[in-house]
Amino acid sequence: MWQMIPTLAGVILLIFFLFNWVGGDPAQVLAGKISNPEQIANIRKQLGVDQPYWYQLWVFVQQVFTFDFGRSWSTNEEVSRILLTRVGPTLTIMVPVLVIETVLAVALAVMVAYVRGSLTDRTIMVICTTAMSISFLVYIIFGQWLFGFILGWFPVQGWSESYWRNLTHYAPLPIMLAIFVGLAPALRLYRSFFLEEINQDYVRTARAKGLPEKTVMMKHVLRNALIPILTNVGIYLPSVFVGSFLLEVFFSIPGLGREIVTAVNRSDFPVIKAVTVYLAVLTMIVNLLVDVMYKLVDPRVSFK
Amino acid sequence: MSAVLPDNAPPVMHQSPGLWTLAWRRLLNDRVGVFCLAIVVAYVSMMLASYAGLVAGDWNKEKGVSYANPSFLAGAENLEAREVTNRDFGTTAKPVDLSDIDPLAPRYKEWEERAAKIAVTEVKRAETLAFGGDKWGRDVLEKAIKGSEVSIFVGLTAALFATLIGTILGALAGYWGGRVNDFLEWFYNIFTSIPYILLILAFAAVFKRGLDTIIVILALTGWTGIYRLVRAEYIKHGGREYVKAAQAIGASHFSRMFVHILPNASHVILVQLSQHVVSFIKAEVILSFLGLGVPVDMVSWGTMLAEAQNELVIGKWWQLFAAGASMAILVTAFSMLTDSLRDALDPKLK
Numbered sequence: 001m002w003q004m005i006p007t008l009a010g011v012i013l014l015i016f017f018l019f020n021w022v023g024g025d026p027a028q029v030l031a032g033k034i035s036n037p038e039q040i041a042n043i044r045k046q047l048g049v050d051q052p053y054w055y056q057l058w059v060f061v062q063q064v065f066t067f068d069f070g071r072s073w074s075t076n077e078e079v080s081r082i083l084l085t086r087v088g089p090t091l092t093i094m095v096p097v098l099v100i101e102t103v104l105a106v107a108l109a110v111m112v113a114y115v116r117g118s119l120t121d122r123t124i125m126v127i128c129t130t131a132m133s134i135s136f137l138v139y140i141i142f143g144q145w146l147f148g149f150i151l152g153w154f155p156v157q158g159w160s161e162s163y164w165r166n167l168t169h170y171a172p173l174p175i176m177l178a179i180f181v182g183l184a185p186a187l188r189l190y191r192s193f194f195l196e197e198i199n200q201d202y203v204r205t206a207r208a209k210g211l212p213e214k215t216v217m218m219k220h221v222l223r224n225a226l227i228p229i230l231t232n233v234g235i236y237l238p239s240v241f242v243g244s245f246l247l248e249v250f251f252s253i254p255g256l257g258r259e260i261v262t263a264v265n266r267s268d269f270p271v272i273k274a275v276t277v278y279l280a281v282l283t284m285i286v287n288l289l290v291d292v293m294y295k296l297v298d299p300r301v302s303f304k
Numbered sequence: 305m306s307a308v309l310p311d312n313a314p315p316v317m318h319q320s321p322g323l324w325t326l327a328w329r330r331l332l333n334d335r336v337g338v339f340c341l342a343i344v345v346a347y348v349s350m351m352l353a354s355y356a357g358l359v360a361g362d363w364n365k366e367k368g369v370s371y372a373n374p375s376f377l378a379g380a381e382n383l384e385a386r387e388v389t390n391r392d393f394g395t396t397a398k399p400v401d402l403s404d405i406d407p408l409a410p411r412y413k414e415w416e417e418r419a420a421k422i423a424v425t426e427v428k429r430a431e432t433l434a435f436g437g438d439k440w441g442r443d444v445l446e447k448a449i450k451g452s453e454v455s456i457f458v459g460l461t462a463a464l465f466a467t468l469i470g471t472i473l474g475a476l477a478g479y480w481g482g483r484v485n486d487f488l489e490w491f492y493n494i495f496t497s498i499p500y501i502l503l504i505l506a507f508a509a510v511f512k513r514g515l516d517t518i519i520v521i522l523a524l525t526g527w528t529g530i531y532r533l534v535r536a537e538y539i540k541h542g543g544r545e546y547v548k549a550a551q552a553i554g555a556s557h558f559s560r561m562f563v564h565i566l567p568n569a570s571h572v573i574l575v576q577l578s579q580h581v582v583s584f585i586k587a588e589v590i591l592s593f594l595g596l597g598v599p600v601d602m603v604s605w606g607t608m609l610a611e612a613q614n615e616l617v618i619g620k621w622w623q624l625f626a627a628g629a630s631m632a633i634l635v636t637a638f639s640m641l642t643d644s645l646r647d648a649l650d651p652k653l654k
Contacts, residue, residue: 003493006490007493007494007497010491010494011494013494014494014495015506018506018507018510022510022511129639129640130636132639133631133632133639134628134631134632134635135586135589135609135628135631135632137589137590137593137628138609138627138632141609141612141613141616142616145617238499239499239500239501242499242502245505246590249594260502261505264505265595269509272505276498276502276503280497284497287497
């Protein structure tokens with residue numbers, strides 16, 4: 001718990017170093033090509049980059065703790081407002097993706113681990129390896145073209161004001177594509193977790209006392225394999241908020257991921273800084289929660 | 305008297321093969337591994353040939369008609385291609401005569417004469433290209449080969465740098481422990497507490513665009529996994545007897561870290577290197593697609609995919625296929641080679 005503080009301090013330092021030192025003079029970028037020294041000096045003053053570094057760092061720390069990053073450099077919208085309005089669409093896509101993908105991957109992994117070594121198992125693994133090697137971009141471009149453009153099952157892109165319309169109308173295709181792409185690596189990984197458990201002594205004991213293979217898999221192996229699976233989902237969880245920026249770019253979903261890509265292209269530093277800091281905090285909190293959940297799932301785990 | 309044995313016969317010494325010889329033999333026995341190795345070698349030689357200008361040197365030339373059909377689809381209908389080839393410049397209607405109010409009118413003649421002096425060589429454009437053409441009539445196959453140069457180069461170099469950073473930091477943390485370890489763990493925690501893709505984008509935001517930048521970004525953000533594994537290896541090996549023996553004969557810290565322990569951790573590093581090449585090739589493609597990667601005068605699989613998105617709508621699938629397939633084949637071969645490599649280096653696994 002307490003080691004979160006030095007990490008957070010480090011994250012703040014890293015981001016400050018990147019954007020206020022490596023990033024160069026933002027006034028040059030903002031003023032554009034036609035500018036005179038006076039304008040640049042004005043902008044520098046407005047942004048506070050004419051202050052010494054220690055003062056800029058102090059301002060940045062204040063911003064982090066007051067949730068006030070000022071306004072976007074390119075749209076003049078408040079950064080906190082940008083974050084709050086963009087997170088909704090991202091979660092609309094990513095929460096279903098995370099839930100469905102995890103459930104599907106665990107279920108399939110149990111089945112594949114059950115028939116381990118068979119032709120089915122090997123075929124599925126080869127398919128997974130091949131599927132993983134095709135770029136996400138190709139899936140999106142092809143999927144959007146096939147299901148949206150040719151077959152017309154889903155709108156090619158778009159987003160609306162109504163949550164239900166989004167979820168039922170615009171979200172299914174991106175969700176489907178994300179699950180399709182994420183399933184292969186997850187399945188491979190979870191299968192390896194199951195196989196690791198299957199070779200343990202307690203499984204042999206369970207078999208020796210005459211339990212049917214199904215009970216062994218579902219009661220003994222599954223419950224123990226859930227521990228590494230939980231870790232994996234925990235690692236993945238924070239990036240749910242970034243969303244799949246590729247999906248958001250392709251399907252014009254006004255989410256956080258697309259916002260970040262736009263901000264990077266426009267050198268809109270306040271937005272990127274804010275997103276990075278808060279996602280780092282979120283990641284640390286999630287890691288802590290995962291540790292607590294270990295304790296609930298596995299009584300052997302104890303906190304040092 | 306017994307036969308005199310020649311006493312100067314060389315004693316039969318069987319030098320036991322080393323780790324790498326054994327691993328190489330095991331890899332050669334793995335048919336899938338050899339096949340994948342062959343594919344990877346083929347790709348790398350193709351990349352070198354393209355770098356040397358032997359193949360695809362003139363990928364940027366507009367050889368065919370716009371959206372030329374692939375040769376194997378020569379007869380297929382192609383409206384976009386015909387539109388360009390059949391354009392007849394002679395019959396365009398004369399523009400309305402504005403010479404009395406056009407201030408530039410007196411100079412038109414002079415300009416026309418000057419324009420006529422410039423020799424324009426009209427290249428005969430091919431109707432079909434081996435694997436089709438893009439919007440400007442460039443050969444898609446040559447683009448894919450040239451694109452492999454960028455993608456593989458970025459993947460390999462970035463993975464080498466990331467491995468270097470990860471290995472050095474991991475060695476320091478694992479070997480010294482204590483304060484050094486605490487500091488580097490803190491550093492590791494900072495980098496891993498930011499979601500990976502966000503970290504890449506944050507770095508991309510502050511650096512200028514370019515090929516070297518993308519390598520730097522991938523290396524600076526991608527070392528964490530290697531660091532962690534190398535550190536674990538060094539912690540494991542640090543207390544072993546051979547390291548103590550090295551210390552006893554007066555080996556320096558540096559020598560113990562990089563001459564004695566490093567070879568024993570090298571199999572882990574090699575597998576990691578191979579894995580990172582794959583993931584960096586994928587990352588490069590996505591960054592280039594977003595316009596954060598290679599500059600516009602270069603071609604990579606990512607920029608090809610960016611063009612392919614609009615082409616697919618008008619039914620020109622070959623660029624998407626060329627870029628997607630050449631990447632998929634390489635990545636599949638590379639990841640299966642990584643698996644074989646791991647099995648060969650660590651036979652206890654499997």
